[in-house]
Amino acid sequence: xxxxxxAIALAVISANIPDxxxxxxxxxxxxxxxxxxxxxxxxxxxxxxxxxxxxxxLLGGIFLVSSHRxxxxxxxxxxxxxxxxxxxxxxxxxxxxxxxxxxxxxNLMILLxxxxxxxxxxLNKRLSPVxxxxxxxxxxxxNMGFIPPLKINxxxxxxxxxxxxxxxIVLDSxxxxxxxAFSPFKDKEYHKKLGVLLxxxxxxxxxxxxPNKLLFYLNFLGVFH
Numbered sequence: 001x002x003x004x005x006x007a008i009a010l011a012v013i014s015a016n017i018p019d020x021x022x023x024x025x026x027x028x029x030x031x032x033x034x035x036x037x038x039x040x041x042x043x044x045x046x047x048x049x050x051x052x053x054x055x056x057x058l059l060g061g062i063f064l065v066s067s068h069r070x071x072x073x074x075x076x077x078x079x080x081x082x083x084x085x086x087x088x089x090x091x092x093x094x095x096x097x098x099x100x101x102x103x104x105x106x107n108l109m110i111l112l113x114x115x116x117x118x119x120x121x122x123l124n125k126r127l128s129p130v131x132x133x134x135x136x137x138x139x140x141x142x143n144m145g146f147i148p149p150l151k152i153n154x155x156x157x158x159x160x161x162x163x164x165x166x167x168x169i170v171l172d173s174x175x176x177x178x179x180x181a182f183s184p185f186k187d188k189e190y191h192k193k194l195g196v197l198l199x200x201x202x203x204x205x206x207x208x209x210x211p212n213k214l215l216f217y218l219n220f221l222g223v224f225h
Contacts, residue, residue: 006115007160009135010085013118014164017081018073018172020122021066032121033060052091059084073172074183075198078165086158089114112139159209166202170195 020029033056040053062081063072071077092114119131172179173195181190181198 005135005139005141006111007156009115009119009131010157010160011164011167012131013115013122014081014085014161015168016124016127017122018077018165018168019068020063021070021072022068025063029060029063033057033064036060049091049094052088055084055087055091059088069172069177070180071183073169073179073181075166075169075181076185077183078162078169081165082158082162085118085161086154088118089157090154155209159205163202163206166198170199170202173198 019025036053036056036059038053039056040050043050043053059081062077062084066072066077072081089111093110115135116132119128119135123131169179169181173181173190174192178189178191179194180187181194182188
């Protein structure tokens with residue numbers, strides 16, 4: 001069964017997404033939008049929900065209109081991208097079954113396929129093979145009992161995406177150019193103080209949303225032994 005490895009995978013993928021607002025990624029973004037349109041048409045003619053393709057189009061549109069280190073590097077941008085990617089997973093799994101039971105092996109396999117699709121879309125060619133091998137190793141480790149299985153849910157998936165996106169903002173806040181964290185409302189550039197604050201907020205969110213997982217990681221590290 002697939003659990004935390006997929007949440008980790010989503011966080012890694014999401015951490016790479018904000019830089020798709022860069023000029024040299026424009027052709028890739030246009031390809032993503034075209035792919036979304038193609039998927040929508042294909043699903044529509046099959047009589048299946050075409051929302052999956054529309055979500056991809058909207059996601060690509062965000063990168064197309066955003067300047068580098070602009071909206072996609074803001075907290076609002078991270079929130080909207082989180083919503084779109086969560087909907088992508090939700091609708092993608094819904095194509096097979098609207099019973100989104102994460103304990104169902106079929107749904108978990110579909111979820112894995114969707115995450116691999118995101119990796120191929122948003123990770124660079126050098127990182128993708130390493131990433132896919134790492135995910136395979138993690139999944140095998142869970143299945144063989146080396147890592148205790150942890151149930152995953154839509155809240156965890158969404159938080160993993162948001163965490164990955166915000167981690168990119170945190171890291172960029174430590175660069176000389178900083179980040180426009182409150183774009184499009186403010187053009188002011190923020191630096192490491194905001195990065196530290198945002199990191200603490202993310203940790204607080206994790207602890208409040210998933211206290212049982214914090215205990216698991218502490219036990220895993222031997223803190224309470």
